[in-house]
Amino acid sequence: MHQLALNLAVMKKELASDYVLILRLHPLEQKEVDRTIFRDPFIIDGSKWENVNELLLITDLLITDYSSIPFEFALLKRPMIFFPYDLHHYEKSRGxxxxxxxxxxxxxxxxxxxxxxxxxxxxxxEQKTAQFSEYWNQYSKGQSSRRVVDYLFDCLSK
Known part of the structure; x- marks a missing residue:
């Protein structure tokens, strides 16, 4: 069995009175992790949700490693903590x-x-998160469908 880099016992002891942990595992890790961890009410299995955006809407604080999820989460302007537990190895092996x-x-x-x-x-x-969101999501303003329709009408009218 694969051991998580996070010490869930420490997290539960320190945070369970104020938080729950929604743990969404990478698809490659889902079969490698001991699933009994989800018997604890402090830990919710977020891997069951097909649409990660539903989880993001109920997430107050994101903890992530190298995932692309911060790009979407930044749109919500909520805090993030990064936990690249194997950064040097990841940089060398995957880049x-x-x-x-x-x-x-x-x-x-x-x-x-x-x-x-x-x-x-x-x-x-919060300003750094807003700047990150502005940089990476400059075209994700919630107006994409309208812009595509406007573009198509513009093309058709020529």
Missing amino acids: LRENYTDMVPGPIASSTQELVHMIKEHRFD
Whole structure:
């Protein structure tokens, strides 16, 4: 069985009175992780949801690693913590398009304890998240359908 990098026991002890953890595993990890962790009411299996956007709407704080999910989540202008537990290995084996530490719009935790501390302190740079969202989502303003229709009508009228 694959061991998660997060210490869920520590997270439960420190956070369960105020939070629940929706854990959405990468599809490649879903079969590798001991599914009994989802018997604990503190941990909800977010992998069951087909549409991740439904989960994002109910998420107050996103914890992620290298996923593309921050790009969508930034539209909600909510805080994010990044937990690249194997950053050096990931950079060497898979590579990253940008410098990870420069790109992410939130604090970077290197351990579960550090992550818990960041959650409890709740110090996030909302302006940095807004700038990240503006940069990466400049064409995702909720007007895409209207713009496509306008473009098509413009083409047809020529």
